[in-house]
Amino acid sequence: MKQELLSRLLESGIIAVVRKVEEEKVIQVITSLVEGGITGIEVTMDSPNALLAISEAKKLFGDQAVIGAGTVLDGHSAHLAIQAGADFIFAPTLSQETIAVSKRYGKIVIPGVFTPTEILQAYEWGADIVKVFPASVLGSQFIKDVRGPLGQIPMMPTGGISLENIEEYIKAGAVAAGVGGSLLNKEYIQNNEWDKLTDLARQYTNKVVNARK
Template identity: 55%
Template sequence: MTVLEEVLASGVCAVMRKLPPEKTNDIAGALVAGGVKGLEVTLDSEQPFEVIKRLRQTYGDQAVVGAGTVLTAKQAEEAIEAGAQFIFAPILVQETIKAAKAKGIPVIPGVFTPTEAYQATEWGADLVKVFPAECVGPSFIKSVKGPLSHIGIMPTGGVDLDTIPAFIKAGASAVGAGGALLKKDLIEANDWDGLTSLAQAFVDKVAEAREK
């Protein structure tokens, strides 16, 4: 199974943004225990490259660790050097896609129009991230997948347990989940069992929606 296939299999990629670095191992452990296979460490977090390196060492055989909020080719290269197995970006930048593909690393840029989605794949993107997804909703994905059915789409932003079914049924390949999954109160309380249960609920929602 390829890196991308592994992320898509569970259907959920956790957006680990600005989390306490000293808790990232416990957080990742809870997510992995809940069945989440994609761990996206955003580069606007504290010590992102160190966290990526550490998570690869600890969970490299159980999950796929990548970098998010990658804005430039240089950032992509630095993240890959730290061990990132995939690159996520909130925007569409050709140089970033090229930098990742040159290293054989999957890259998923952010898009917001059908034209950007098509352009991204023409430039080599493996998948596109509709961001922020809450602004357009599942109907956007369904409409885009009509004429552009070959493009894999992952909505991120505003994805929660209530919206997952509609996004998956609309044609989303998987979802990116941030605050709704990585709840601050659970993390502050070190409630790793609670986080595992929530992660499992997200994974189950995707699986149920795929079956219907």
């Protein structure tokens, strides 16, 4: 079951970071992203009524996309998110407690790391994938270089990923990328331009397909 979810999560190569979207628009935003082919949706815990949004999204899109919680800073938050239905836990930092709680309930866990030491530590503690964050500071060359000695550890850059650079990260060996602001176009959301948001999501998934060839 978990392996199946992991495969689906990585299928599109994109985890969309849904952060602080207005409560009444969040489901429409997720609908547009899923229609654009994105298979990983992360609702951040600092969003309004995040747990409700996760629960709702899981009911509606659970068979098309993998729904998870982001910005999870501790085991307690991880537990609440899992109770709400989150299939994966995405964290900006490396917390052994967060990994342990996620593993206890058989959920996918992707902690944030910045150095080769943290990458290995996260993996030894049981991370399924490591979130290299903020990727904008490290660049795609970092992924390429670190994959030399640590190629067995799946890496997912997040932070500063755009249409312009996503292909180079995938080509450098990233299994997927976490994409926030450059995908969740504020103007489109504000103006309810859902077709444009779906189109943008499709542009991202197409970039991944090209990079994986």
